[in-house]
Amino acid sequence: MHITDAQIRSELAKLGVELLPGSSLATLTSLGIGGTTDLLRISKHKALPALLDLLERHHIPYKFLGGGSNVLVDDGELPWVVLKLIKPDPELRLAGNLAHVNAAADLGRTVTFCARHNLGGMEGLIGVPGTVGGAMRMNAGAYGTQIGNYVREVQVYRAALHKIEILRGDQISFEYRHTSFAPDDMMLEVTLGLPSKPYKEILKGIRICNEKRRSSQPMGQKSAGCIFKNPPGASAGRLIDELGLKGRSIGDARVSDRHANFFVNTGQASARDMLTLIAEVREQVEKAYGVKLENEVVVWSS
Numbered sequence: 520m521h522i523t524d525a526q527i528r529s530e531l532a533k534l535g536v537e538l539l540p541g542s543s544l545a546t547l548t549s550l551g552i553g554g555t556t557d558l559l560r561i562s563k564h565k566a567l568p569a570l571l572d573l574l575e576r577h578h579i580p581y582k583f584l585g586g587g588s589n590v591l592v593d594d595g596e597l598p599w600v601v602l603k604l605i606k607p608d609p610e611l612r613l614a615g616n617l618a619h620v621n622a623a624a625d626l627g628r629t630v631t632f633c634a635r636h637n638l639g640g641m642e643g644l645i646g647v648p649g650t651v652g653g654a655m656r657m658n659a660g661a662y663g664t665q666i667g668n669y670v671r672e673v674q675v676y677r678a679a680l681h682k683i684e685i686l687r688g689d690q691i692s693f694e695y696r697h698t699s700f701a702p703d704d705m706m707l708e709v710t711l712g713l714p715s716k717p718y719k720e721i722l723k724g725i726r727i728c729n730e731k732r733r734s735s736q737p738m739g740q741k742s743a744g745c746i747f748k749n750p751p752g753a754s755a756g757r758l759i760d761e762l763g764l765k766g767r768s769i770g771d772a773r774v775s776d777r778h779a780n781f782f783v784n785t786g787q788a789s790a791r792d793m794l795t796l797i798a799e800v801r802e803q804v805e806k807a808y809g810v811k812l813e814n815e816v817v818v819w820s821s
């Protein structure tokens with residue numbers, strides 16, 4: 520989708536919104552897949568209500584992108600513009616056991632920054648790619664930790680209401696890879712309440728999780744983490760592996776040889792390749808075990 524109207528472009532500039540025409544979503548997502556559209560980079564939260572008013576007045580559809588690490592974007596010219604928050608500097612402030620973190624901050628850097636200040640609890644999240652806002656939206660978790668456990672307060676832009684709201688952690692429901700946020704809520708800032716722990720001890724936990732991850736997951740390859748949610752009481756990766764599907768490929772979309780719930784882009788995979796592979800694996804698992812795997816990855820179809 521292209522914003523060509525000079526009047527709209529000038530209003531965007533007045534709001535401090537940077538317009539990057541024809542941006543490739545493949546370069547903005549960890550899977551390296553996705554077509555092109557206009558990217559709007561936002562530096563001031565305060566500009567959001569006016570920005571969304573402007574887009575809606577002109578019937579311009581939009582989507583919010585976080586770190587792009589859990590999304591599979593369609594191919595070709597995309598029928599919506601993409602909004603992305605620019606990371607401020609600094610990304611976070613500490614006050615006692617509370618960390619006030621900008622939603623656009625990198626999750627891994629947040630974990631290590633807090634660790635250096637003797638604040639722990641999130642060791643298991645090291646190695647989970649993406650932003651703090653993205654992790655919160657889907658309650659990212661690993662190795663027995665989930666971010667929702669530490670959320671004290673969230674500042675969120677509620678697109679449906681056109682206003683910024685502050686929610687307490689206990690007003691949000693955090694479930695397995697799911698939260699009560701609306702799909703068009705945009706995370707702005709999060710306050711995490713973290714337990715005090717000596718840096719050395721946190722570092723030990725971080726190293727153990729890093730080691731586990733390195734030995735069981737494909738690092739350094741283009742992926743969106745796990746493709747499917749684990750069904751109750753089972754591991755999607757193990758079910759897929761037991762069917763001998765590791766290495767199964769469609770074009771450059773491939774079931775990882777290391778962890779069968781990671782699907783990797785080995786070169787120039789298209790969304791169509793990846794979606795076909797997802798559908799095929801889901802079907803085979805259902806046929807063999809009677810279990811219908813649910814996507815964990817968020818699909819942006821055009």
Ligand code: EPU
Pocket residue numbers: 660661662663735743744745746747748749753754755756757760777778779780815
């Ligand atoms: N397994 C296999 N073959 C495989 C993969 C796994 O046999 O190809 C077996 C393992 O040997 C193990 C069991 O399945 O006995 C569970 O595997 P693992 O410990 O890797 O955990 P998982 O259930 O596959 C979950 C999360 C991961 C998270 C890890 C570690 C989901 C969908 N996955 O994976 O999260 O990193 O636990 O806590 O909840 C993600 O959310 O994107 C993600 C990767």
